Every structure is written in structure tokens, then in C-alpha cells.
Amino acid sequence: MNVLAIGCHPDDVEVNCAGTLSKYASQGHKVIVCHVANGNLGHEIIQPDELRVMRAKEAQNAGALAGIEVVTCDIGDIMVYDSSKEQRDKVVDVIRYANPDVIITHSPNDYMPDHVAVSKLVFDASFAASVPHYKTSVDAKAKVTPIYYMDNLAGVGFMPTEYVDISDFVDKKLEMLECHVSQMKWMRAHDGIDFAEFVKTCARYRGLQCGVMYAEAFTPCFAWPKVVPQRLLP
Numbered sequence: 476m477n478v479l480a481i482g483c484h485p486d487d488v489e490v491n492c493a494g495t496l497s498k499y500a501s502q503g504h505k506v507i508v509c510h511v512a513n514g515n516l517g518h519e520i521i522q523p524d525e526l527r528v529m530r531a532k533e534a535q536n537a538g539a540l541a542g543i544e545v546v547t548c549d550i551g552d553i554m555v556y557d558s559s560k561e562q563r564d565k566v567v568d569v570i571r572y573a574n575p576d577v578i579i580t581h582s583p584n585d586y587m588p589d590h591v592a593v594s595k596l597v598f599d600a601s602f603a604a605s606v607p608h609y610k611t612s613v614d615a616k617a618k619v620t621p622i623y624y625m626d627n628l629a630g631v632g633f634m635p636t637e638y639v640d641i642s643d644f645v646d647k648k649l650e651m652l653e654c655h656v657s658q659m660k661w662m663r664a665h666d667g668i669d670f671a672e673f674v675k676t677c678a679r680y681r682g683l684q685c686g687v688m689y690a691e692a693f694t695p696c697f698a699w700p701k702v703v704p705q706r707l708l709p
């Protein structure tokens with residue numbers, strides 16, 4: 476299978492579904508991660524231009540740990556709008572490039588506007604990508620692809636219907652998360668937040684809910700014709 480995870484900022488995918496993506500990759504599936512935003516405003520000291528480059532590299536490092544290809548739409552933080560044709564077309568191009576059998580993205584009720592916009596962009600773009608005469612720069616037609624929404628940050632307001640056992644992949648998930656040095660270091664030093672512990676705790680809690688040590692949680696996007704009878708999560 477081709478698996479495409481579209482997160483907003485570099486590190487969002489690591490937080491909510493890197494265990495699942497590592498599991499897919501270990502089973503021989505091709506996994507591509509796309510960051511729609513470049514994370515350029517994610518620091519109080521480092522300037523946006525410099526941070527944009529740093530975070531692109533951090534994302535590449537994280538993907539490399541699990542054999543995952545990483546691409547970006549390179550849109551500035553707080554500049555993601557689901558009403559933008561230009562941005563939707565960028566996501567269409569990524570979907571056409573990846574030709575996914577399953578897409579994972581943010582839930583429509585996640586905690587910040589860029590995430591919510593990405594969720595809508597992906598929903599809209601996945602339809603547009605399947606329309607043969609809708610022209611964008613990638614000249615290919617993608618399938619109408621089932622979408623799974625990954626957990627919200629800290630699980631707030633998210634009621635899972637699907638779980639993935641990531642007990643064997645939680646270390647890899649945390650290793651991938653630690654690649655995002657600009658974020659992890661800053662949060663530890665200045666906010667007193669150990670984000671690795673935060674993320675591990677969420678995975679343990681989702682694990683408790685489904686009777687395993689660590690898990691990640693999802694809900695399917697219920698919209699015709701994205702609903703399929705077979706399980707697509709690993």
C-alpha cells in the first residue's frame with residue numbers, strides 16, 4: 476500500500492501517528508509524510524527564515540529513521556487557509572504524487588487553526604485529486620482515498636473508533652520526535668515541558684483503552700465513497 480500522512484507542522488505527524496507510520500513501513504508499505512506548513516513561527520528567539528530551514532532538516536531526519544519520504548508544501552505558519560485554491564492545489568499535487576491507498580491527517584476539531592485548515596484542505600484536495608480533468612502541476616489522477624483522522628493534541632475532544640498497537644514502535648516514535656530539536660529543546664528549557672513524556676503518556680493512555688501497552692488512536696472520515704469494508708490501519 477501507499478500511505479500518505481499529511482500533517483500541518485513538522486512534528487505533528489510524529490506526535491500523533493509516527494508509531495503507526497513506522498509500523499506500516501516495517502510491513503513493507505511505502506510511507507510518505509507531507510508537512511503543509513513549514514513551522515517558521517515555532518520559536519520565540521530563532522528567526523522565521525532560519526527556523527524554516529532548520530525544521531525542514533529536522534523533519535527529514537525524523538523520516539529517515541523509519542525509511543519515510545518527507546515532502547513539504549512550505550506554507551508559512553498561521554498562513555494555512557482551506558479557502559485558498561493555491562494551497563488546495565499544492566495538497567492535490569502531493570496526493571497525486573503519492574498516489575495513496577490511505578491518507579492520515581488532522582481531525583477537523585484539533586486545537587489550532589492551521590491544523591483545522593489542513594484537515595479541510597486534505598478532505599477537499601483528495602476529491603479534487605481524483606478528478607481527471609482537474610489540472611494541477613502533477614499530471615496524474617489519484618484514487619478517491621479513505622482518510623483517517625489522527626488523535627488531537629493531548630487527546631482533547633477526540634473519541635477514537637480505531638486503535639493501532641504501537642508497543643513495538645513507541646521507541647521509534649519518540650526517537651523521531653526527538654529529531655525536532657528546535658521544538659523539544661525549547662519546550663524543555665523555557666516552558667518546563669518534557670514533550671516526549673507528554674507524547675508517551677498519550678500513547679500509554681490510548682494503549683490502556685484498547686488493552687495494549689502503547690497505541691495511537693484514529694477515526695475514519697465517514698463520507699462516500701471513502702468508506703471501505705476492510706481495515707486499512709496496520
Ligand SMILES: [Zn+2]
Pocket residue numbers: 483484487590
Ligand atoms: Zn502543529
